[in-house]
Amino acid sequence: MDILITNDDGWGAKGIVTLVKEMVVLGNVTVIAPESARSGQSNAITVNMPIRMHRLPEDSRFPEAAIYTCTGTPSDCIKLALNTVFRERKPDLVVSGINHGSNAAINVIYSGTMGACFVAAENGIPAIGFSLCDHNPDADFSFLKPYILPLTRQLLQQKAPYGVCYNINAPIGPLQGTRFTRQCRGNWVREMREYTDPNGGTFYLLTGEFSNHEPMAQDTDEWALGHGYVSITPDSIDMTVHSMVELGN
């Protein structure tokens, strides 16, 4: 099996190294990852600017993996992979992550980790994004680690339809098992902090708190994460509200 791995924290982040160590057990691993952090890049693509990739020397931690860094976004990484290394034969699986931070709830639309999965899904390739709810660069992936290969095998067997991929999130600490969940409703609030620069100008830095609109619902990703479960959400690149199309005409 040919496995393509990327992330949005950049090559060398603890999360992607953890993921590669697991995936080399499952097949031939090729990594094409951003050369540095691309958090919050969603499905952004690089338009009208050169994109470069660079093959790294063999890594003694996983000598069988081919590792490239890329100057672009996570979406660029997958597009570049499909038009270079995988031009003749698509990978059998794309895995993205392990992200340092949650991609549950509305975060999925801002996520570079999931953006890469959506590009894979567009191209008919099974894709799974893994995230741990811990932004720390030294986050502890040890509880999530034993779930990675069994979940990957299980989800590959389910043969998701065209355009569907999986968004897997895990809470910090010991885990209670897994749950299939839906994306929790909620929005980010108080997202801009105002600053004054040395010249008296105003600038803003993005921040914020997540406001959960349905904290009591037990079928959401946020509920699962809050109760110690690994959350598995099947996501579609088809954003249409089909019931409203028929009503509209």
Added chain:
Amino acid sequence: MDILITNDDGWGAKGIVTLVKEMVVLGNVTVIAPESARSGQSNAITVNMPIRMHRLPEDSRFPEAAIYTCTGTPSDCIKLALNTVFRERKPDLVVSGINHGSNAAINVIYSGTMGACFVAAENGIPAIGFSLCDHNPDADFSFLKPYILPLTRQLLQQKAPYGVCYNINAPIGPLQGTRFTRQCRGNWVREMREYTDPNGGTFYLLTGEFSNHEPMAQDTDEWALGHGYVSITPDSIDMTVHSMVELGN
């Protein structure tokens, strides 16, 4: 009615100027748009870097509109607006565009125009993205123009549920009317063109062709556009495949 307008081609693009000229008829217009082009920025947000906004002097073309430029992405523009100008009272409507280029089919996931609408939808604000299938900076918006206000009024009356917004695309030339459509299946192919730089290094520029997976289906956005109709697709920020959640557990 308070109307917030943004785009991804940047302030001054012909498309957003056309949109503002229409919207001032409908209510109080505030523009917070990127200071230059942010095409393909999807829902990207600016993380760990300052975001600045700058109020422009009164514009004689629409003296009643308040116009700001922003150094960030389209998503940043909406977040900044909601935390500054609209901190006390949300806008009644967000309109984005008119984009120079199609946001139909899979383009919706890469679109900064629609990214702005998704942020509005996250915040419970009605939102409409307008796009014309013409990348030309001097694109002719005259055929689409008479549709903008009637469509906006019609869609506002429909009171879309939380998290739903509208992706409106128009073909070039005379129009046959409107259709509610679903997102056409398809993927981009041959997306990277390889170049050699003066030092012998390789770089890539994004390009590609859209491969329509269902050219015969008559209910898609691509079909509508190919047959002279304005396409209206209701889009949800909930990416969950709900039927697969129940099957999974």
